[in-house]
Amino acid sequence: RKEVEQDPGPFNVPEGATVAFNCTYSNSASQSFFWYRQDCRKEPKLLMSVYSSGNEDGRFTAQLNRASQYISLLIRDSKLSDSATYLCVVLLGYSTLTFGKGTMLLVSP
Amino acid sequence: EAQVTQNPRYLITVTGKKLTVTCSQNMNHEYMSWYRQDPGLGLRQIYYSMNVEVTDKGDVPEGYKVSRKEKRNFPLILESPSPNQTSLYFCASSLGQGADYTFGSGTRLTVV
Numbered sequence: 001r002k003e004v005e006q007d008p009g010p011f012n013v014p015e016g017a018t019v020a021f022n023c024t025y026s027n028s029a030s031q032s033f034f035w036y037r038q039d040c041r042k043e044p045k046l047l048m049s050v051y052s053s054g055n056e057d058g059r060f061t062a063q064l065n066r067a068s069q070y071i072s073l074l075i076r077d078s079k080l081s082d083s084a085t086y087l088c089v090v091l092l093g094y095s096t097l098t099f100g101k102g103t104m105l106l107v108s109p
Numbered sequence: 110e111a112q113v114t115q116n117p118r119y120l121i122t123v124t125g126k127k128l129t130v131t132c133s134q135n136m137n138h139e140y141m142s143w144y145r146q147d148p149g150l151g152l153r154q155i156y157y158s159m160n161v162e163v164t165d166k167g168d169v170p171e172g173y174k175v176s177r178k179e180k181r182n183f184p185l186i187l188e189s190p191s192p193n194q195t196s197l198y199f200c201a202s203s204l205g206q207g208a209d210y211t212f213g214s215g216t217r218l219t220v221v
Contacts, residue, residue, distance in 0.1 A: 034209055043199055043212035044152070087152070096167065097210060099144075101151035 003027075004090050006100040013107055017078050021103045023088030024070045032091035033064055035073050037084045038102065044087055047073075078107045111136045115200050115213035122190055122220055130185045130216050132200030140203045141183040142167070142210070143175065145196040152199070158183055190220040 003026040013019045025033075033050035048055065050062040050071050061074040071088055088100035113134045122128055134141065142157040144167075154167030158177040172194055174186040183202075187194060197217050201210040 041146075041197060041215070043214050044210075045212070046209045049209065096142075096154060096157065098154075099152040101149070 004088055004098050004100040006086075006088050006103045008101060008103060010104040010106050013078050013105070015078055015080060015107055015109055017107075018074065018076045019078055019105060020075075021073045021086055021088075021105075022070055023072070023100055023103075024068075025088075025090045026069070027090070027092050028066075028069060030069075030090045030092055033062075033071050034089040034097070035060075035062055035071075036087040036089055036099075038087055039084045044099075047086070075105075078105075080107050080109065083107045111211070113200055113202050113211050113213040115198075115216050117216060118214060119217050120219070122218070124191055124220055125189050128187050128190060128218075130187075130198060130200075130218070132183045132185065132213055133181050134183075134202040134211070135181065136202060136204075136211065137180065138202035138211075139180070139205050140208070141177065142201050143173070143183070143185050144199045144201065145169065145194075146199065147196050155185065155198075190218075192220045194218065195220050 006023045035047040036044040037047045038044040048057050050064045054063040059076045063072045085102040085104045087102045089097050116131045139160050143155040144152045146152045153169045155173050156175040158164045199215050200213040203210045
């Protein structure tokens with residue numbers, strides 16, 4: 001059964017706060033992992049890939065825990081422009097990316 | 110500019126009237142896919158194609174057809190649209206298996 005689960009939120013945080021999202025996946029054979037960002041029903045855009053060793057891109061840090069089958073995204077020093085829905089994405093099998101339903105983040109002044 | 114182009118962006122049609130949503134990519138990507146996005150259900154895959162003349166069903170293929178005659182194009186065909194196909198549709202492409210997707214801007218379809 002394909003399943004990627006996320007807390008839908010919304011997460012309401014003030015500017016400058018640190019916020020973390022988790023995502024769990026059910027298939028232990030999953031191969032690749034990504035975080036996408038989606039604004040107001042626009043197209044999803046790749047935020048970052050998630051590597052086993054963890055990776056960082058500016059204020060964003062992604063981590064993968066294969067043993068517990070979860071992925072995390074940490075956003076430091078939140079900006080108003082970070083307000084969006086964050087989609088956890090998992091590659092199951094050889095051809096299909098499966099998307100979580102997304103976590104909404106609202107950053108307020 | 111590398112991109113995935115979908116047309117039309119918005120479409121209102123009547124039940125049963127055949128329509129095609131076009132998708133074209135200029136990145137020489139082998140893999141293309143169609144998704145629909147509905148409130149509370151997230152993105153669900155309709156069809157995908159791993160290369161020219163190779164297509165396969167995703168999670169929700171009923172009521173849809175696709176073709177991949179050329180590498181760059183992957184049209185989505187609704188032979189007899191119904192109101193439950195009212196949705197936001199995204200086309201996406203990638204270099205291949207495991208690679209990240211580039212999405213088109215979406216097509217908002219309303220079937221009345």
